[in-house]
Amino acid sequence: MGKKNKHIRSIQPKSFPFRKMTLFFLLYFSISLGLLMIMTPFLSVAKVTLVRVITGVILGDKTPYIHNIPYFKSISISLPVFTGLYLAYRKVNKVLPISSKKQHLTATLCVVFLWLLEVGSHVLEIIVTKLSIGSFLPNYSLTLLLSVGSIGFPILLWLILFHPSFLD
């Protein structure tokens, strides 16, 4: 078994094409961002509606008035980050452990999950502000979800789900 693993390792490319990966990331990230900006009017309305419904269920009578936000303020940066990394890695690394269909499905679910996570973060933000919860944990969670999460979560999600070969 050990010998077999050793053999597999020896036939794998020794260096990962980081430069190519970076270039493709920039390309796919820009395309995804452009597409997201076109879709933002729809996504913004959907996000605000969802936030209103969820906060209404949780806070009841205490629900504050949630006004519509300018479109550019509701852009979810985490989505193009994940899409860019996923598509660039697919382009650069042609041999992948799972089938293409399964991969696309996983990636689509991840994008939806990241978007819902952002909606959830805004709901949490409204609840914490409305109920004036000043303790460490809610503030910590908000910083993690809104400040670090928008860049950190898509990178982590991509690393966990697609197990890039440069980590072996």
Next chain:
Amino acid sequence: MKQKAINQKNSFKWLQNPFFLYILITIVCLLLLLVYVSQASVSIFLEKWTTILLNSILNLIHIKTRMNGNLILLLDGSQIKFQIIPDCTGIYPLIILISLMAGFPVKFLKKIIGLGMAIVCTFVFNYVRLVLLFIIGRASAKWFDVAHLIIWQVSFVVFIVLFFFGWMQWAKKTNT
């Protein structure tokens, strides 16, 4: 008894998986560093020093400003004020970079070099961003919002990914 010991040994085998360890170290590092910087004393310290340094840089490039706590006021008669919050200090991208580098399977010295480079690059990048935001904000409030929310968020993403891939390439190439 012997079988039990073997089973016990096998149950912890996943801990030896380098990929699992990398993800574990990254997540733990991210959460712990965030606990540290979320403390009021650390946030206040970061805000204070960012305000002081930014105010000095702006005055150095002949943009007359004055500090008031963590507020920077423009002295050109426009009454524009800029508030420095923890997000403006550039600490969160730095935390992400440190966490991503901490568990990466390369020599410890390379991680230290990467850490030093990450601190310097994030620091420089963030001050360039803040100064440019000031210049844009002085010119147009509408463009300030766009630059603040889209352009700089996007540029921080690109910066993190470029730095991480660049560092990995350098670290892997010279690791052999």
